[in-house]
Amino acid sequence: MSELWQRSSSPVETWSDAEGGNEHGEWPVGGVIGEEVDCFGNVKYEVNTTSRPCILVPHLVKQVEWLKWSREDGSNTTWMDGLADTPNLINRWKREQRKKRAILAEESVDIGITWGPDTMIHNENTELGAQAFEEKKRKSKERISRAAVALWDSEIEAVGRRVEEFARSGSHGHLSTHRLRASTIGKGKASPVVTPIRTRRHSPAMSSSTRIKPSSTTTVASYDSRRNAASFSSSSTLAAMMSESPSAGRSAFARDISTRMKNFSGSSSVVPQVRAVATTNTYIKKPPTRSSLEKAWNKVTGKAYAATVEIVNDIDDEQIPPVGQFKYVENKYMYDDDLKDIATADIGHFLMCDCHECTDASECHCQVVSDLTDPSGKKIFAYKEGLFTFNVPSGVEVIECNNRCNCDVFTCKNRVAQKPRDVPIEVFKTRNTGWGARAVVPVEAGKVLGIYTGTLTRREDVENLPESHMGYLFDLDCTESEDDNDTGDKYSVDSYECGNWTRFINHSCNPNLSVYAVVYDTVRGMNIPYLAFAAIKDIPARAELTINYYPAAEMDDDTLMQKGSQCMCGSPGCRGWVI
Numbered sequence: 001m002s003e004l005w006q007r008s009s010s011p012v013e014t015w016s017d018a019e020g021g022n023e024h025g026e027w028p029v030g031g032v033i034g035e036e037v038d039c040f041g042n043v044k045y046e047v048n049t050t051s052r053p054c055i056l057v058p059h060l061v062k063q064v065e066w067l068k069w070s071r072e073d074g075s076n077t078t079w080m081d082g083l084a085d086t087p088n089l090i091n092r093w094k095r096e097q098r099k100k101r102a103i104l105a106e107e108s109v110d111i112g113i114t115w116g117p118d119t120m121i122h123n124e125n126t127e128l129g130a131q132a133f134e135e136k137k138r139k140s141k142e143r144i145s146r147a148a149v150a151l152w153d154s155e156i157e158a159v160g161r162r163v164e165e166f167a168r169s170g171s172h173g174h175l176s177t178h179r180l181r182a183s184t185i186g187k188g189k190a191s192p193v194v195t196p197i198r199t200r201r202h203s204p205a206m207s208s209s210t211r212i213k214p215s216s217t218t219t220v221a222s223y224d225s226r227r228n229a230a231s232f233s234s235s236s237t238l239a240a241m242m243s244e245s246p247s248a249g250r251s252a253f254a255r256d257i258s259t260r261m262k263n264f265s266g267s268s269s270v271v272p273q274v275r276a277v278a279t280t281n282t283y284i285k286k287p288p289t290r291s292s293l294e295k296a297w298n299k300v301t302g303k304a305y306a307a308t309v310e311i312v313n314d315i316d317d318e319q320i321p322p323v324g325q326f327k328y329v330e331n332k333y334m335y336d337d338d339l340k341d342i343a344t345a346d347i348g349h350f351l352m353c354d355c356h357e358c359t360d361a362s363e364c365h366c367q368v369v370s371d372l373t374d375p376s377g378k379k380i381f382a383y384k385e386g387l388f389t390f391n392v393p394s395g396v397e398v399i400e401c402n403n404r405c406n407c408d409v410f411t412c413k414n415r416v417a418q419k420p421r422d423v424p425i426e427v428f429k430t431r432n433t434g435w436g437a438r439a440v441v442p443v444e445a446g447k448v449l450g451i452y453t454g455t456l457t458r459r460e461d462v463e464n465l466p467e468s469h470m471g472y473l474f475d476l477d478c479t480e481s482e483d484d485n486d487t488g489d490k491y492s493v494d495s496y497e498c499g500n501w502t503r504f505i506n507h508s509c510n511p512n513l514s515v516y517a518v519v520y521d522t523v524r525g526m527n528i529p530y531l532a533f534a535a536i537k538d539i540p541a542r543a544e545l546t547i548n549y550y551p552a553a554e555m556d557d558d559t560l561m562q563k564g565s566q567c568m569c570g571s572p573g574c575r576g577w578v579i
């Protein structure tokens with residue numbers, strides 16, 4: 001390997017006397033030696049600079065955390081130039097990890113979890129084993145028995161309860177009792193167990209699993225084998241829980257745990273996808289439970305750095321909204337195949353500004369094309385102190401700063417709708433209008449709560465969609481011309497199969513949210529803005545969030561009245577119909 005030298009631009013004087021560095025204040029980089037997954041699933045790579053191991057954060061490449069050095073106040077991060085061949089270092093590390101997994105999988109991928117004091121919850125080998133298992137499972141197209149699945153589920157729940165109990169107890173650091181132990185058979189630490197793959201005697205597919213070698217620990221009763229299936233899954237699920245669960249995953253507890261996941265290879269999301277299988281090889285997908293659905297959704301919100309979305313029903317026994325195969329997408333559109341080009345819009349289309357914080361729209365170059373002005377014609381922003389000002393006339397798109405702009409993503413005053421949602425949301429069962437959405441905390445007037453997501457669909461294709469999708473379509477018509485000769489492309493967003501919490505926002509004739517069009521990574525003027533939801537007034541915590549589905553409609557529009565169904569918003573002055 002050619003030697004790569006990492007330069008430090010640290011202001012810290014002690015760099016000059018660092019052993020191993022050269023006269024330019026550089027250290028040779030040995031390679032990536034470990035990685036760490038935090039509770040949001042972000043990966044940090046640990047780089048060995050031979051004399052000073054440090055942590056390289058690839059997306060914020062410039063922050064390096066030095067493990068064997070700290071200032072007097074205990075802080076140990078510095079800013080420095082990114083490693084020149086970061087991708088190569090990381091790819092090499094991933095290749096090495098893959099090789100290790102392959103070796104492990106040949107040996108055995110068995111993992112046992114035992115409760116007991118003084119045992120590690122997780123270690124490098126359990127994670128490698130879990131990944132090896134998943135890879136083998138995918139390749140072998142193996143089937144998993146119902147019994148194993150049932151045991152998985154019960155054990156997963158047990159693990160979940162333990163984790164929650166522990167989080168509730170407010171403990172930090174080590175679990176003192178009821179700890180899990182997960183280790184690989186190959187390392188001789190765990191009780192003798194066999195992978196679920198080798199135990200599926202009844203499955204025709206099982207006999208073809210010739211790629212999977214029996215391990216040296218073969219004499220195991222089928223009960224143990226199934227139990228191992230449960231244990232195994234729990235091990236991987238536990239890791240997933242820690243990094244994804246909204247309650248435990250985002251707590252200090254989870255962060256504590258995540259630091260112990262050092263040297264794991266890659267993401268911990270290894271929860272089995274195939275849940276149950278009949279012996280006829282017909283796959284039956286188990287309906288999600290409330291907690292599994294919340295977990296899946298919050299895996300996505302967590303990755304988008306957004307606040308949680310939880311499901312609540314104080315009205316009846318319905319556990320979850322009837323979402324079918326709904327996929328949660330927090331902050332972007334999905335695209336029908338023929339619209340993929342739009343998704344990859346050339347970034348060169350975007351104007352960029354070179355302000356620092358974007359305090360004056362007339363000085364902000366990306367606002368040159370904005371139609372948002374004060375009465376004197378001077379360009380203005382749509383936001384003041386982070387809140388929407390409602391000074392945007394209909395038909396005008398708000399243009400936020402974009403990735404090409406030089407402004408700081410955290411301090412720019414003109415980036416609001418694109419910022420991760422910081423208000424936790426509950427999707428809850430309403431009395432009269434199915435499921436709805438509400439904020440867990442009070443919301444200030446002007447606060448932007450999120451954007452509508454779903455599949456971007458050409459308007460002309462909407463009529464081919466199944467009837468069930470109709471209640472979940474939002475037309476992106478705010479910048480469309482009223483002119484019948486307008487031949488421009490028209491789009492709608494369909495949140496039936498994928499979308500976010502905003503698909504549960506019900507209609508009210510006296511709403512507390514309004515919707516405006518905003519662009520930042522889609523091209524202005526192409527009728528593909530995002531639709532952002534802003535509070536029109538102060539909203540108390542847990543009051544239902546509502547919009548007017550058809551704000552332009554006349555109260556007594558006969559056609560709409562006939563097309564619509566009875567409005568159940570219950571607000572004074574309700575117009576009586578909803579579409």
Ligand SMILES: C[S@@+](CC[C@H](N)C(=O)[O-])C[C@H]1O[C@@H](n2cnc3c(N)ncnc32)[C@H](O)[C@@H]1O
Nearest residue numbers: 433434435471503504505506507567568569578
């Ligand atoms: C975007 S969805 C809202 C979420 C929906 N309540 C659910 O449970 O999935 C729109 C549908 O909700 C129902 N809905 C929303 N607001 C309503 C209202 N004010 N009165 C009656 N039904 C309403 C209608 O069935 C409408 O087609």
